[in-house]
Amino acid sequence: MTVVPIIKRDYICRLADQGKRIDGRKFDEFRNIEITTNVVNKAEGSARVKIGNTQVIVGIKMDVGEPYSDSPDSGVLTTAAELIPLASPDFEAGPPQADAIELARVVDRGVRESEVVEINKLCIEPGEKVWIVFIDIHIIDYDGNLFDAASLASLAALFTATVPAKRFELGEDYPLPLKEPPISCTSVKFNNVVVMDPSLDEEQIAEARLTVATDTKGDIRAMQKGLNGSFTKDEIQKVIQASLENGKKLREQLNKIIGK
Amino acid sequence: MKSDMVLIDDKGKRLDGRGFEDLRDIKIEAGVLHRADGSCYLEWGGNKVFVAVYGPREAIPRHIQNPLRAIVNARYNMAAFSVEDRKRPGPDRRSREISKVISEALEKVVLTEQFPRAAIDVNIEVLDAEAGTRCAGLTAAGVALADAGIPMTDIPVACATGKINGHVVLDLGKEEDNFGEADLPIAISPRTKEVLLLQMDGHLTLDEFNKAFDLAIKGCLSISELQKKAILEKYKTVLEVE
Amino acid sequence: MANEKRRIAYPSQILGDTKSKRAGRGTFIEKDKIYAEKLGIVNSQTDYINVVPLKGRYDPIVGDFVIGIVEEALSSGWLVDINAPSPALLHVNEVPWNVEFGDNEKYLNHGDAIMAKILQVDESKKLQITLNDRNLYKIKDGHIIDVEPSRVPRIIGKKGSMIALIKKYTQCRIFVGQNGRIWIDGTIDSIDKVLRVINKIENEAVTFGLTDRVEELLKKDAKDVR
Numbered sequence A: 001m002t003v004v005p006i007i008k009r010d011y012i013c014r015l016a017d018q019g020k021r022i023d024g025r026k027f028d029e030f031r032n033i034e035i036t037t038n039v040v041n042k043a044e045g046s047a048r049v050k051i052g053n054t055q056v057i058v059g060i061k062m063d064v065g066e067p068y069s070d071s072p073d074s075g076v077l078t079t080a081a082e083l084i085p086l087a088s089p090d091f092e093a094g095p096p097q098a099d100a101i102e103l104a105r106v107v108d109r110g111v112r113e114s115e116v117v118e119i120n121k122l123c124i125e126p127g128e129k130v131w132i133v134f135i136d137i138h139i140i141d142y143d144g145n146l147f148d149a150a151s152l153a154s155l156a157a158l159f160t161a162t163v164p165a166k167r168f169e170l171g172e173d174y175p176l177p178l179k180e181p182p183i184s185c186t187s188v189k190f191n192n193v194v195v196m197d198p199s200l201d202e203e204q205i206a207e208a209r210l211t212v213a214t215d216t217k218g219d220i221r222a223m224q225k226g227l228n229g230s231f232t233k234d235e236i237q238k239v240i241q242a243s244l245e246n247g248k249k250l251r252e253q254l255n256k257i258i259g260k
Numbered sequence B: 001m002k003s004d005m006v007l008i009d010d011k012g013k014r015l016d017g018r019g020f021e022d023l024r025d026i027k028i029e030a031g032v033l034h035r036a037d038g039s040c041y042l043e044w045g046g047n048k049v050f051v052a053v054y055g056p057r058e059a060i061p062r063h064i065q066n067p068l069r070a071i072v073n074a075r076y077n078m079a080a081f082s083v084e085d086r087k088r089p090g091p092d093r094r095s096r097e098i099s100k101v102i103s104e105a106l107e108k109v110v111l112t113e114q115f116p117r118a119a120i121d122v123n124i125e126v127l128d129a130e131a132g133t134r135c136a137g138l139t140a141a142g143v144a145l146a147d148a149g150i151p152m153t154d155i156p157v158a159c160a161t162g163k164i165n166g167h168v169v170l171d172l173g174k175e176e177d178n179f180g181e182a183d184l185p186i187a188i189s190p191r192t193k194e195v196l197l198l199q200m201d202g203h204l205t206l207d208e209f210n211k212a213f214d215l216a217i218k219g220c221l222s223i224s225e226l227q228k229k230a231i232l233e234k235y236k237t238v239l240e241v242e
Numbered sequence C: 001m002a003n004e005k006r007r008i009a010y011p012s013q014i015l016g017d018t019k020s021k022r023a024g025r026g027t028f029i030e031k032d033k034i035y036a037e038k039l040g041i042v043n044s045q046t047d048y049i050n051v052v053p054l055k056g057r058y059d060p061i062v063g064d065f066v067i068g069i070v071e072e073a074l075s076s077g078w079l080v081d082i083n084a085p086s087p088a089l090l091h092v093n094e095v096p097w098n099v100e101f102g103d104n105e106k107y108l109n110h111g112d113a114i115m116a117k118i119l120q121v122d123e124s125k126k127l128q129i130t131l132n133d134r135n136l137y138k139i140k141d142g143h144i145i146d147v148e149p150s151r152v153p154r155i156i157g158k159k160g161s162m163i164a165l166i167k168k169y170t171q172c173r174i175f176v177g178q179n180g181r182i183w184i185d186g187t188i189d190s191i192d193k194v195l196r197v198i199n200k201i202e203n204e205a206v207t208f209g210l211t212d213r214v215e216e217l218l219k220k221d222a223k224d225v226r
Helices: A006-017 A098-112 A146-158 A200-204 A233-258 B093-109 B133-147 B174-179 B206-239 C149-156 C158-170 C188-204 C210-225
Strands: A033-037 A045-051 A054-065 A076-082 A123-125 A129-141 A183-190 A193-196 A208-214 A220-226 B026-030 B038-044 B047-058 B071-078 B118-128 B157-164 B167-170 B182-189 B194-198 C007-009 C014-017 C027-030 C033-036 C040-043 C048-053 C065-073 C077-081 C088-091 C113-121 C127-130 C143-146 C173-176 C181-185
Touching (some): A006 A200, A054 A146, A098 A220, A129 A146, A146 A208, B026 B133, B026 B206, B093 B133, B133 B206, C014 C048, C027 C048, C158 C188
Antiparallel strands (some): C143 C181
């Protein structure tokens, strides 16, 4: 495990006391974001997102299978994340650990609970055959804030995905049926200061983390608090406000790429 | 039957228009990842591969350490979305075997005695697969190792040849790999032409093998020039003022 | 201006032969020919041909001053990360304090930064460092950054000229470890200035006229402050 020097932590906190961040950003400012779609030919949909130096690639694969018994006319959505050793000297090979699982589940809820994918339109034969949508998140370069990079890449991949009906002899290919998505923004807290879009340095000293997903109406659609520190109600309100503002900007950027 | 499929048209061209000795398009970029000590992104036909090198660093757990030299630990992995039918995440037996033969190929050229008890981890991720991923992976690994400043006697390079419709051809494409009669991936140290990796499956006469072998070496040498070009391209600005 | 064109070599590139030159660092010999073993800048101004790597871990040399980050306390001392292929051992006898058995963690623990010296590198590259020297100590304040070890000579400059230039214009205390770790202490603005200058040196290390450009950058900032 890479060791973070204590004096580096102290320096970042000292900067924060003066309203500064180690890379010169404002507390609620995101790093430069790049979104590219259709990066993997074999996938039914794919996207690459870079937030600063963090890089994530998401691929959407689809297959025909059985529905869940409690929802016989809905398609199935499943999300998996891999913190592959490629992305960081601290990621180990092996089955997904708690961090990867939490990442996958948070992204999954952001997509599922907000009903971005209209799974009721993915039924082929009720009770027998439905479309299964696989969202696979591949972290390529870890430099902080995997949650937002993974969410954004998942959305960009979904919005450029095609249902491969032809390959399964079920008609012509058509775009995946989708609704307006919520956008997630992640913040971390250290030394009583809260900053948005944490860089690696900031994440390494973070005491608590909060991800908030908001929609076009300004409503909250998902939240997740992580790490073993705490947030005050006031801090949470401020994070929600900043998430709404940044969510709007990220949504505009996403819409431009997916051609809305 | 495998050899029933027509893979060569009456003008002697392959399905994708290539001649018998033509390589698919290859694009190589060195130093593309921020966290890795050395990295490479490579596109080869429809293949897309990322390689990240970490090390030399302490080999953990301690019982795998070699007191005399570094161990080269290559890990070949395919993304779930890299193939037509989604692949379950995690290493399968094929990935484990490929990881092993690539590790062994790299160990021959890396000057491992300089780093006792250390590990040099080479992570190969295939994001888009279209026949020849192990050659693409090893070729990219060579560039990533050089990028990381790892001492080597040579930059390893790999290429495959095969037999389709009775003819020996260079760099099998997807249908050729699936429906051809033989597949021969080879990796060499381009300076000395020593063979570091060699696998073959299918059916070749001795004559055909010699032809395929020589053609693969020829392919490797062309690709070796591309590797070196990519490395020098990345660092040429080091000598210039912006 | 130097009288020799600087060039980059990749592993396996042929650089010369043993009849006219001698094989220095970063090279290997095969059948009387000298080859580069690493990606780096070729230096053949003397009798020797050397390749100075562009990237890589620190290669420890006895006597080098380094900045280490403590990984963990052991019964015999501490394991310290010094950006080498393996961590270094700081034995409990090599510190200026009288450490009672079991009290190691009270003096140095995970995350502490120390200014140390390479004491020993044995045949199997096992490393030992020491704090027993009046110039060595546990670091209390300031900031630490990492640069490529190969850039250290450029950042220090001929006879320390570059680092002296930076200290003069920023009033910061700076220590450059041979292992590519740099410690900086001063006001937040002056530390920021040092970081920008070091970044410039890192990117332009091999170019000519760098010292002048660095001085220009330092002078420019001083004017802006007024």
